Amino acid sequence: MTKELITAAVLIIGDEILSGRTKDKNIGFIADYLTQLGIDLKEVRVVADDQDAIVEAVNALRARWTYVFTSGGIGPTHDDITADAMAAAFGVGIDHDPRAMAILEAHYAKSPNMEFNEARKRMARIPFGADLIENRVSSAPGFRLENVHVMAGVPSVMQAMMDAIAPTLKTNAQVLSETIDSGLGEGLVAGPLADLAKDHPNVVIGSYPYMREDLFATNIVMRSRSREDLDNAVKAVHDMLQTLKGQKQTQV
Amino acid sequence: MTKELITAAVLIIGDEILSGRTKDKNIGFIADYLTQLGIDLKEVRVVADDQDAIVEAVNALRARWTYVFTSGGIGPTHDDITADAMAAAFGVGIDHDPRAMAILEAHYAKSPNMEFNEARKRMARIPFGADLIENRVSSAPGFRLENVHVMAGVPSVMQAMMDAIAPTLKTNAQVLSETIDSGLGEGLVAGPLADLAKDHPNVVIGSYPYMREDLFATNIVMRSRSREDLDNAVKAVHDMLQTLKGQKQTQV
Structure with missing residues (x-):
């Protein structure tokens, strides 16, 4: 009973939540999910699509809690900067990852009217040393760097990623x-x-x-x-x- | 156009959000409200009913942004510790406030089957130097200390408090x-x-x-x-x- 308590933080990344345009549903989902698993969610932060804000928040949270789960900012557009921000936070490089490229190539090969263009290749940019997180909804993977799990913002994709991550997590006795x-x-x-x-x-x-x-x-x-x-x-x-x-x- | 940008942060206080038991509706409401006013919401945090966590978060946020809006933890029960935590964060004393006592006395005088007991008097505990924020729903006031607005967690009460606060806020040109x-x-x-x-x-x-x-x-x-x-x-x-x-x- 004296062993370390397993804790977690959630980091939501996205201007659309802060402007009120999108109403967050991921905090409540992850909170329920972690409670069911027996992991104590201790803190949530929402930050803008801004590299300094993301780096500061993830570094504060990953130093303090057992796990960090992030959501948002890993799509193909110019405002999707989470992968680069994570590389900066961990002080590692980032490039198109061969495993992620293979997954996305296979995905777009099945969709002849969707070109695997430069923007979509952005979704294969993964920080060095990261493990991929499977995405059974739309293929483009998330990734794990040490204790930080980087997930999509679209709820159905994020939820599929949580299912992929869950078996890898240590948990407390359930509450x-x-x-x-x-x-x-x-x-x-x-x-x-x-x-x-x-x-x-x-x-x-x-x-x-x-x-x-x-x-x-x-x-x-x-x-x-x-x-x-x-x-x-x-x-x-x-x-x-x-x-x-x-x-x-x-x-x- | 070069004047200071008016910014804000939201701090949600409550174990019930982190456990998933209550699904937050206040972040989205305040985000919409501030966008309508022309104030840039920059950061949101959710912390537990824990004095150290509240103090650290509010001190970080109030130093960085023009305004902070907190929600939760100002009711009459033992787990409502926000007022005491705010006094600690600002390094000021706290006691039953005569203005708040008068408001609550008048409120309970109109409800002969509700005694103005010790627990309810807790809701009149206000840090020294704070202004009260009117609560047109259930009387028990919120308060403002410098740039921090401390509001209830119940959405209808929080929303009434935002209406009371709005005319006092500086805003940017609307987005x-x-x-x-x-x-x-x-x-x-x-x-x-x-x-x-x-x-x-x-x-x-x-x-x-x-x-x-x-x-x-x-x-x-x-x-x-x-x-x-x-x-x-x-x-x-x-x-x-x-x-x-x-x-x-x-x-x-």
Whole structure:
């Protein structure tokens, strides 16, 4: 139980997210995916299509967390600069990779009305020393450099790349989770819940307010790697809510 | 035209986003909102409910960009630590703020079955020297410390706070934008588009691939603060696409 915690960061690269033009769906997908695998996502950053910004972010993240997953900027156009930025971040060279060229040549050979032109060859530019990540949707590969996994931004392609990467990742024991909809406002559950959290140190307890028909209510989410600890916390929360609902009826 | 560019960063605070349990909607909303105002969003970070992580992120972002907008962690529960983290980041004290206490007292006085208890009083904890941000949805205020705007995580509340903040912000000339759906794959438009981008330095030109019925196509987005420069780029892209479509028909 004392072994190193496996952690991750996500780096989304793209002006279109920052301008609001494209609404990101990749953060939520990767967050769910890593939670299912048993890897703790600790930080997300979104940066522009700007080499300095990408280099600084990936160097900060890869030094701190077990894995980094990037998304965006590996297509064929002039604003796709992620591969070059990664080479700069790692201080390695970059060129058309023979493995990637072979994959793309085979792909375009099957599409006689799509020429394997200079722009498309850009997608074979891979930093020296990287492993390729398979792309079962549209062939052009991602790549892994040390602990950094560089993926496409198009959600269906990114998701296929995550499936290709998953078997290679170390994971923690999976986090178990239980949610209880308290039916009560956060201000009412907050006090007793803080005391309860102190009594259950191996369970991370969060409370998430939401609005329903103009009233605020609260979901209480408990997460733990121990089934027994989690069950004890669930029982304690149920007892707490029963007490609070009794008090509330008296109060009204 | 040489005056300082007005920039911004967004900091989302919350374990529930990193675990995937809650899918963020605030990044996209704030991105759209700032673009409409004419403020350049440059960076987004998502961090956990962890004081060190919040302090480090907000200090990095507020030193670099004109404005920082944070969302999450200002409710009444034990895991709402944003106000304390902001006080730590700025090196100032924090206590129950008389203005915030008055707002919340009036709010709960109108709700006889909701006691203004200790947990709810936590929402009046505001760092010394901060201005309050009005919350027309559920009263509990956000606050501004220097260039950092601290807002709620619940989308409807955050959005009301953005409306309260907007009139106080400096903005750039608004960015104009035009989108052309090329109907062509990114690999075909990439080469000529790169040349075109060089000829239009005052227009930021992005290309965004998407999948439609299993075929990749590409939206070309042009952004500029000059109507004339933008119109010239739009015309050039239309001319380029006409040429490419002519070539493609010949090719097939």
